[in-house]
Amino acid sequence: MTKTSTCIYHFLVLSWYIFLNYYISQEGKDEVKPKILANGARWKYMTLLNLLLQTIFYGVTCLDDVLKRTKGGKDVKFLTAFRDLLFTTLAFPVSTFVFLAFWILFLYNRDLIYPKVLDTVIPVWLNHAMHTFIFPITLAEVVLRPHSYPSKKTGLTLLAATSIAYISRILWLYFETGTWVYPVFAKLSPLGLAAFFSLSYVFIASIYLLGEKLNHWKWGSLSSIYSGACSKKWIIKLNS
Numbered sequence: 001m002t003k004t005s006t007c008i009y010h011f012l013v014l015s016w017y018i019f020l021n022y023y024i025s026q027e028g029k030d031e032v033k034p035k036i037l038a039n040g041a042r043w044k045y046m047t048l049l050n051l052l053l054q055t056i057f058y059g060v061t062c063l064d065d066v067l068k069r070t071k072g073g074k075d076v077k078f079l080t081a082f083r084d085l086l087f088t089t090l091a092f093p094v095s096t097f098v099f100l101a102f103w104i105l106f107l108y109n110r111d112l113i114y115p116k117v118l119d120t121v122i123p124v125w126l127n128h129a130m131h132t133f134i135f136p137i138t139l140a141e142v143v144l145r146p147h148s149y150p151s152k153k154t155g156l157t158l159l160a161a162t163s164i165a166y167i168s169r170i171l172w173l174y175f176e177t178g179t180w181v182y183p184v185f186a187k188l189s190p191l192g193l194a195a196f197f198s199l200s201y202v203f204i205a206s207i208y209l210l211g212e213k214l215n216h217w218k219w220g221s222l223s224s225i226y227s228g229a230c231s232k233k234w235i236i237k238l239n240s
Contacts, residue, residue, distance in 0.1 A: 006144055007065040013137055014058035020051055020129055044173055044181045046166065047130050050098050054134065057083070057091040084148040088215075089158045092138050093208045099135040100207075101200070105184060112184035142211065146219035149212050159208055163201050 043049060060083045067076040105113040114127075141147075149155060170181050180186045188196055 007062070007069065009140075009144070010058055010061045010065055014055065014062050017051060017055040017058060020126075021055055023126070024048065024051070044169065046094070047098055047102070049166075050094050050134065051130065053090060053094060054137075057086050060086060081148060085150060085158075087141065088147055088149045088211060089155050089208070090162060092142065092211045093159060093204050094162075095134045095138040096207045096211075097200075097204045099131060101203070102131045112187065113182055115183065142214050143218060147215055149215060152209075152212075155208060155212075156205055159205060160201065163197075163204065167197050 060079070064076060064079050064083050067079065102113060110116065118127075150158075170185070174180055174185075185193060185196075
């Protein structure tokens, strides 16, 4: 049975991410801000895509919490397995990557990722909501409950597919508009871009593996038992 406090926490986090997505969508109606969101709208920035991803994940999580409390865990294992797959392969790695990549580049040279002019149109609290608070929230999810990790091959393959899809969109937007999504890309040669994208995948794959280690460190054998039960449920559903 899911703890009431955990259910409340998940609902509050979901509400927070819904609010952020709504606030940003309203901000886009300003006369100045559409220039930032042009050429691909909001869906060209990993930061904003991550906010949508977190909203979807916590929506699934809240649904899982409610069904477990109302049905006592019956007939919701498939949803639980999907929730864990979403968290382990995307929600945790992407949010942690956004947090680390943004602040590393920002502290090195903010003009490469977040030019100072953005301070005049994006409130400081919103910047931290998008790039800072996402990390402790996703880390708290690791601590709150064990998560079922897929095999390393499956997890890294899904992560690679997502990375390739996003990189393809970045390149397509550049060829269509002549403008890079982030200023740092304009500073790199084609070889430099290839190296940057390759190292970025190595970085986010390392975050995925770190998440798996943290999950095992926190939950130990319990995570293994939990993983086996959810994996079995996936197999039954796929074969039915």
